[in-house]
Each structure stands twice: as C-alpha cells, then as structure tokens.
Amino acid sequence: MRRFAQLFTELDQTTKTLQKVGAMADYFQEAADQDKLWAIALLSGRRPKRTIRTNLLKEWAAESAGIPFWLFEESYHIVGDLAETMAAIHPATNQHTDRSLTDWIDTIRNLRDAEDDAKKAAITAVWSTMDATERLVFNKLITGGFRVGVSQKLMVRALAKYSGTEENVLAHRLMGEWSPDNTTFQQLLFEENPKDQLSRPYPFYLAYAVEGQPEELGAPADWLAERKWDGIRGQLIVRENQLFVWSRGEELVTDKFPEFGELADILPSGTVLDGEILPFKEGAPLSFQVLQTRIGRKNVTAGILKKAPVVLVAYDLLEHNGEDIRHKPQVQRRKLLEQVVKAASDCTSKLLLSETVSFNDWEQLKIERSKSREYLCEGLMLKKKDAPYGVGRKKGGWWKWKVDPLTIDAVMIYAMRGHGIRANLYTDYTFAVWDGEKLVSFTKAYSGLTDAEIRKVDTFVKRNTIDRFGPVRSVNPELVFEIAFEGINRSTRHKSGVALRFPRMHRWRQDKSAAEANTLQDLHDLLNAYGPPDAP
C-alpha cells in the first residue's frame, strides 16, 4: 500500500503528463501483479463496491478525531473532499503496518456483511496504523470516487511504456467487462481469449471542436458533413446473436434500451455500430430532455418506452463480418455502413442512418449549420473522407462544429464553494433575471471563468455576503454574467419555469450593472423561440 500511496502522491503532485506516465510506468515495474491489476482497475474507474455508508464513516472519523459532527461537516466544506477530510482530521499516529493494496481491498470487501460495530472497529483500527497519505488513499478506496487526474489514455500510455505492447491494442483489451476477480494481470493484458471478447467494445473516437472557420480544414471535397445529433453516444455490438450497448462512459447499458433487443437477430454476427441513441417518435427526433427523463430511471417501464422511445442513428461501422475495419478510410466504412443499415431496414425501425448533409462549399455548410436548432441538433459533424477511425480524442479526422450558444445576461445571487481543485473558493454560482422588481433564480453555472476571474469573484463573495446557509452564501446582487447555453426547456421544477442545457459563464459583463441584466420575459421569449414545440 505504501508503494501505491506513493504513486497516488506522485500523480497528485504533478500536472505534467510526462511525469505522470513515468510514475505509473515505474509503479508497473515494481508492484506485484495482483496489485498492478487493482491499480489498473482503480485508475480506469473500476472501484470495489462501497461496503460502508458514508454517513457512518463521517461519524467514526469525527469521533476518532474527538470533534463534534458539525465541525466535521464544516471542515468537509472547506476541504471539498470527503476522503481527504477524514484523513486530515485523524490524530497523528506512530504505529505502522505495510500491507499490499490487494490486501486492503480484500479487507474492505470482506466487511460487506459485517455488523456496523465490527465495521467501525475494523476501519478505525486501520486508520491508526497509517500515515496521512496512506489514510487518504485508503479512504478513497472505501468511499469510491477514485480520481487522480489520470485519463485512461495516460494509463494506457504508461502500460505501453512498461510492457512494450502497442497502445491501441492495450486500450482495446482494457475495455469491456472485466474485474480483478475474473482475470489476472497476464491474462488481461497479454492473452487473447476470444470467448470473453464477445461484449468488448472499441474505444470511442472523439472529435475536437472547430475553433475558427471551417475553411482552415482545407478543401470541402475532402470532407463529409452530418448533423450533430443531440442524444447519447452509443456503441451497438452484435456478436453471435448477442447484443451489447455501450455508452461513451464505458458503461454497459444494454438493459436500459430494450428497444434494441430485436437487432441481435437482425444484424449479422460481428457487427459493431457507432451512433447516437436518440428519442424518436413519428419519424422525428424529440428533444434531449425527453431522453433525460428515462436515463436516470432504474427500471425501464412500459410507460417510459411509450413516452420516450429511442432509435440508434448510426454514423459509423467499426466491425464488419467480425473484422475490425477501423483502419479503413471514412468513405469506405460509410459505404459498408449504408449497406448494413439498408439490409436491416426491412426488419426494424430502430436503426436509422445518420444522413450526410451535401454541400459544395463552406458557405453552403454555414447555412446548413444555422438550421441546426430546427433539426433539434447541436450543430454539424465534419469527417475527413480518407481518415481512419481513431482512438480517443485525436485531432484530424473528426470535428464538431456546434451552433453558437444562446445567451442571456444574469445577476449572481448565490455562491457556493467548489470541490476538489476548487475547494475553499467560491466557484459555483446561482443566477437570476429580473421579474419586475424581483430577481428570480433560473440556473446555476460553474465553468467558463479564468482562474484570475474566479479569484476576483471569490473575493467579491467574501466581502458581499448577505447571509450564509451552510456552504452557500447569498451575496449582494451586483455582478452580471453572460450565461451561454445549448438549449432551453419548460420546467415545472424551477420557479423561473425554464431549464437550461449546459449553462456556463460566457463572459463577465463588468461593463453592466445589475439593473441592466435581462428579464424573465426575455428568458421566456427565448423559450418560445427555441424551446420544444410541444407543451408538456
């Protein structure tokens, strides 16, 4: 564990990717195989199941430190990280044992069925045998949420450096359903086992945003354009008459979309499609909000299936007749994709093709882009005709060209402290618009400001506090921000009657006073112009 805690510290200490990769490669060189396997699992988001309730942990931590519970909570607000808070308040200790990472994880998992008293005795005993760093890492293991600023891509790079195996191959092997319980380090990374490959997805290819003008991409003839659909990215796999649906977050979501069940028998074995899962009814897409009501549900009921039915709008073919065709040029994959979708179209209405948008020059495409909201789309996708399907976010082949966001000027009325890297700074704000003489809150936003601006706003908050409610402060309504957002919907849950999609701070309008901010009427005008046509 000491070695793993050292790795955690090294990763946490630096922002330089080269150093992170080096630290991980060193770890893979030195650690035992089973520990390595767990390290890979943790760094790729496969944490062990939580076996202890967070509230109990907080109580025990406060008790061990000899402080009242409210003081623990206040400390947590400042630290912004539960595992760290519990590690930091613990009194210093001289005892020390060094057990392996695997050993600790087993300890935690074995507590699952224990009584609360036994859990408490075990956990508090562990705390007193560790230094603060190990305690932090151990707490991260029990609370979940193991995030250390390492992307899957970086970890794969480190594994490649350590093992000499190619990154692409490793990335593919690490995907899918595996856990340290059903494989070994050797098996996972170095053995091909066709049986458990059935469900294994390919890494998603992610697009960069077009920053300037599309002209910079070169000749229009080299590019394909499609609508950028506003749904959930998904990879649909059919192998040996079994269906698997993966979300971009590498989550197996087959059960959430029973509509696709029929495709298992319709698509030929060895077919992998990349596309957008879209709410779709009577020949037209529905707004993303419709899909949102369905994502969060544990059970997909008949009612939901009727209200928010989905289709897959396919835009790429990654595997054809069992062959990985990602290296083939975009146009060739596209041709095969069209054949696959066409062949299936007689038997299913759940699989559609993402049609290309034809254009001869960029000007024409700009006009198409400006129509995006009419199609309930976020903009356009540009795909280079001769490009292969890449791994992860890579510049070159795919670009997203989003429509300009909607904006409104709003007054900041509440501020809350951030978490993690933004702990103890007021970074999360609530915004309001005028309704006559009153300010009505309508959205929160967290992102979009520079670090320097955040510090200025933080100082403003601390000096202009009207009232405090736990971690939240109400502040003098003085600062005006331009809020940008991708979409607007009716909402019965919010006082303002609207819900925004992806709200963020576009600009700090230091040139405007609070009185010059927009009104609720302005917001409702946007709703009527750009919101969904059907009232709920």
Add this chain to the structure above:
Amino acid sequence: MQLLQFTERGIYCPQADVYIDPWRPVGKAIITHGHADHSRPGNRHYICHTHSEQVIRARLGQDIQLETMGYGETFTINGVRFSLHPAGHIIGSAQVRVEYKGQVWVASGDYKTEADGVCAAFEPVKCHVFITECTFGLPVYKWPAQETVFAAINSWWAKNQADGKVTVLSGYSLGKAQRLLQGLDTSLGTIFTHGAIHNMNHVLRESGIDLNPTTLVTPEMNKSTFKGGLVLAPPSALGSNWQKQFQPFSEGIASGWMGLRGPRRRRAVDRGFVLSDHADWDGLNEAIAATGAEKIITTHGSTNVFTKWLREKGYDATAESTEFEGELSEIKEGNQKQEEQE
C-alpha cells in the same frame, strides 16, 4: 467600558487612546509585526518591538515617528500598562498585553506555537480576554514537525540537482523566507535570492540578525551560475518572466495552505511543503488554554467555525471582523500582503 474595542480604524484602547495594528490612519499605533496587513502607513506615531523597527521603516519610510521596546518592557498611558511578548510568528513579532485596573487583555496579532529557531518562541501570557487569529482554525490543519518538512525540502533540492534542475522555492519575503533560509542545508549549494527577499534579509542583517549566506540574483548573471542552486522567491515571482531564467527548474511553495490538496493543485507547482508561521488547530487550542482566559475574541481566518467550537468548549467566545489576512497571499489568494513584494 471595554478595555479594547473593535472600531472602523482598528483595535482601540479608548482609555489610552492607542490602537493596535490599525487599518486606517490613527494617532498612536502599537504594531505587532511588520507584515503589510498589520503595519500600515499613515499613522502619526508607531510603537513596535526592536527587531521590527528596520523592517517597518524600510516599508513605511525612514522618517516615520517610531519608538521601540524589548519583550517584557512596559510603558503606561493614562493608567493603562502596555507590554510586548513573543508571538513566534516572524522576527520581531509580538503579542500586546494591555492591563488596566487589574483587567488584562492580550491582542496576539499573528502567532505560531512551534519554536522555529529563527524568531523568539511564542510565550503564553495569562489574561482575562485573549484576542486570537484563527487563520487555520479547522481540525484539518495539522502541521507536520518542521524537521520532517525541511528534510523533504532538502532532499527535493538534492533530487533537482541530480536531474539538472534549478530549485525555486517560494515564501513571503518577510518571515517565511528567513525561516526557509535557516532550515536549508547550505552544504548542498548556493542559495540565491530574489530582490524583495534580498532587501528584507539586508534590513534584518543590519538589525543584527544572523542569517545564512545568500547571493542576490542580478540581471548580468549567466544562466550557468544557477546550476545546482536554490532560489528563494516571493509568491508574486512564481510564473513571472523573471523566473524563466532558471529553466529548467522545479518549483515549490512553502505554506500552511499546502496541507490541503485543493489549493496545492490549484497552484499547480511541482511541490507544496506544509510550513506555516501561523498556529495549526492544535496550536490554537493549546495557546488559548494556556492564557487561562475565559473570554476569547477571534479575528481573521475560520472565525465563525472556530468561535462556535470555542463556545461549545465553554469559552465566552465572539468573532470580530478585521482587515487582517493571515497567509492567503502566500498562495496568491489574498489581496494585501502581496504589495510588499512588488
């Protein structure tokens, strides 16, 4: 009438017509220490500890009217007896003891309880009312022993040498820089200083304080001069053009805030060392207990939380707002102390 009151101008003793660390200009001001948020310009008359004199004159002007006294010496105005006692914060830092008709109040300014070997160590002063900072008044702030921290800093320096990098270490020009300087292993190599720190060192050496040898970084120095060296720099110099001349370098900050990952990662330096000139959670609690005071007035820091905690422990505790800042600008999150470095 309260012996000390919190007014718009600062902590005020009406009986003697004297202020302690006022933040607006007044007639007579007792200054606890030379940091910019405690010693401000514009007062007609200053009183401070002998070791603070040159620092304050250098910052506020040679011609200010200022008198000095040693720890334990007393003077009386209109029946109020004043004396200064070591606060252990930085060189010359003092707690102000105020006594009138048997009532004793102590305004402690900024303080730390761990003896740093550079300035006079904190001495608890018995009193009825204790005015305390609580910059780090939360149980998550617990300082590691300074030997451990210096061992870590020195081995980081040695590692940077092995990697062919210059070491750039940041801390306040006044206080932290000298503490770092005295804790560094001088056998490892040359210790360079930024102009702001050099100026402070010069003033302190002139006042008779013995400091390890340093070399001022000057424009005509060749890049190779810095090889294997350690550069002490104020927080404001981090990320500046000035710093670029040391490339390749590894940079670190020494501050109490480095005890938490949020601020540490936000500053995005290579290393954060937990070293503060303020008391940590245990230090604050011990210092308060040692005064024997029943009434505690908290000033800057985690005042709300810390005051509530003291009340639960049975103290008559209240919070007062001041314009003191604690250690925030050391990680570029404050507004005030930065000035002295520019």
